[in-house]
Amino acid sequence: MVKVVNATWYRESIVSEIRRIGAQFPKVVVAFSGGMDSTAALFFALLALGRDKVMACTIDWGKYLPEKARSHILFLVNYFGVKHQFLPGEKDLERVAQGGPSCNLCTKKAKLTKLKNFFGGRALIMGGANQSDSWGKRGMQFFGNTYSPLFHLEKEEIQYLADSFRIPILRLGENVQREGCLLKHLLKPLASPYHGEAVVKSNELLWRILDKEFPHRNIANVKIIGPLRENCALINVQPLPPLSLREKIEKALLSLPQISRVTWIDQPATLTIRANPGLYNHPEARYWLERGRLQPDFAFPIRVSWLLSTNRRLRTFQVIDCLKGAV
DSSP, X not given: OOOOOOHHHHHHHHHHHHHHHHTTOSEEEEEOOSSHHHXXXXXXHHHHHOTTTEEEEEEEOGGGSOHHHHHHHHHHHHHHXXXXXXXXXXXXXXXXXXXXXOHHHIIIIIIIHHHHHXXXXXXXXXXXXXXXXXXXXXXXXXXXXXXXTTTTOOHHHHHHHHHHTTOOOOOOSSBSSOOOOGGGGBOSOOOSHHHHHHHHHHHHHHHHHHHHHOOOOSEEXXXXXXXXXXXXXXXXXXXXXXXXXXXXXXXXXXXXXXXOEEEEOOSOEEEEEEEOHHHHTOHHHHHIIIIIIIGGGOSSOEEEEEEEOXXXXXXXXXXXXXXXXXX
């Protein structure tokens, strides 16, 4: 439910806060992914401080940055007329993913640390974290030289502000709520290049087909799960495409040498997840992972069957199996 009722008041409140905090730093760098949150953050930063003080910087995830996302980024920085820079981040992302999926750790280690090290402590690093992501739930709005002007807003409220002020929001067709790095669809450790290739090639292939034949969708992704020795693809598309198109997509994915099995999520399902002790023994963290991290990307309701992992290299979790019709 959207709580923002006076868009102009919220705009002035956000702009005023950015001016107050931005005044403490000679430069402001917006961590820019091209998605809705960072685009809104860039819009308000420019409104508050102007182009002379604000620049945008994108961590370049290499092959894990969707092709469409890269073109959107270049279009938007040109549209806003803002200085922009790419910083390499593919290897940093892979190091984080070796211990299992962790978007929060990626934000801290692969993104914010890279930006802070490059620009130094005198630049204010501004991001789009909000109450719909893990950083907004567990992080701090302003700490040191990092700041999130949208921190207290929900995703729906950011969308409302974007609509109200005609902020251009470009979609990948991945998820109406959140889009970005391809590696978030790998639901097990990145133990081999084989795993990374599977998640990149399967998702790019899915989107190419859907963009031509099923462009209007809310969710479209391929989750890669299973034991480390094989890649099992879970296809999520909402609404569900016609059977003939589903069969075409399944055949195309099975042609990829990195994919062993394909399953359409066309009904409720149960995921079997091995979790490290810290996650397994923390009910709140398990709930957030299931409802906040996983469910929004699945086309149908899911539940999770949790198992305690004895693998000391597993920092977070690994989805090892999916059983349909078991919710």
